[in-house]
Amino acid sequence: MGNTQIVGLVAGACTTIAFLPQVIKTWKTKTAKDLSLGMFSFFCFGVLLWLIYGIMMRDIPVIVANLFTLILASTLLYFKLSFKENT
């Protein structure tokens, strides 16, 4: 594995793991008032496109990072919609 791919995988790990505290915080507080619904819907769509782009480019770090980010971002979107009564 080259240096470039390592940088890409570390980058992907960071931007993906970055969603974890938000997911945990939203789950614990059961409130997602300050999270924009617009942001997460649009973001999920963008991440899906990045995943398609990664597959077209056969770019492993882009594929792996966006697959995991898509799972976490979709979870946040689900929380936002479930905790709707608190908004």
Place this chain on the structure above:
Amino acid sequence: MGNTQIVGLVAGACTTIAFLPQVIKTWKTKTAKDLSLGMFSFFCFGVLLWLIYGIMMRDIPVIVANLFTLILASTLLYFKLSFKENT
């Protein structure tokens, strides 16, 4: 410009524009209580690494998207730290 690059640029536009409603909402409400500081610090670092990866790969969509995302995410991080008294 090939189809692949168009998909990448649209993906980048989506994930970048996705930050705008959050920046505007945080600015208007002057509260960033439900935004994790951990998330944004880690995310900014990850986006910086993606930018470096894009430069190493000479991947234009990755460079452009992460440059703009870094500017917006840093702005959110600045808001979070400025509105500290509300947390």
